[in-house]
Amino acid sequence: MTVQEQYPARYYARYDHAATQPAPVTGWYDVWGMSDASSVPDAADLVALSAAQWSARTPTGLGVQNGQIVSYAPPAPTLAAQARSALVQAQAATWAKFGSLGKTVTDDWITYQQALSAIADGSNATATDLPSAPSS
Template identity: 45%
Template sequence: MTDTLDIKTAYPNRYYASYDTTATQPTTVTGWYDVWDMSDTSNVPAVSDMIPVTAEQWNDVSFHIGYGKGVKDGQIIDYVPPVPLTVQASYALDAARTFVQNDFILLGETPSQEWIDYQKALIAVVNGTSTTLPTAPQA
């Protein structure tokens, strides 16, 4: 158990947001801490690795939420991290396969070479051998 005075000395502000200080910014807020209400701060990042949050911000439900906030240049901002390219390609590949199945295969038709090439390009992105997300052919 940590003494309350020691906590207030180590953490001069009551509320903090943590983030990965080594990540390229903007980066996601990874935790919210009311340190003065804690009996043990051994698992709390160092104060130098967090951003102080005001009581007004802490009590604002739209500000102090578990998602949608990030850190940039020492400020807490609205932030949704980008979807990784491989995930985008995976979603696009699922959609392309569904389209080809429904609009070609089930109708007894052969998919166009455009659709075959598109799926192969998406597979290359998913597998990490390409970094270019292709544009879907016209339906």
């Protein structure tokens, strides 16, 4: 069977079928231009694209909803995810400011990291914003 028989459209987009829609496009395929399409998912698991859609594709900002390509903006990270990221940054800053110099970590930095940790692990489920980092 030829590639054109397996993939009647030349261009396709891949997305996670299990994701909430609109789901982001996770791959683009010009299957007729491939010398080996064995790594490409079945055509039934992809969204066929017109030449105009192929030409207008972008690395981000497009998704799939009900089998159609649509504009897509990823959801904002949750407060817990933001807290986890801020905690990693705070730990690095604490090491740079104190630990690497053999200094004692100040109470404001300890309190800040504890507050971030509580938001990140869900033990503070009432927080609506991240705490501010210490200025010192």
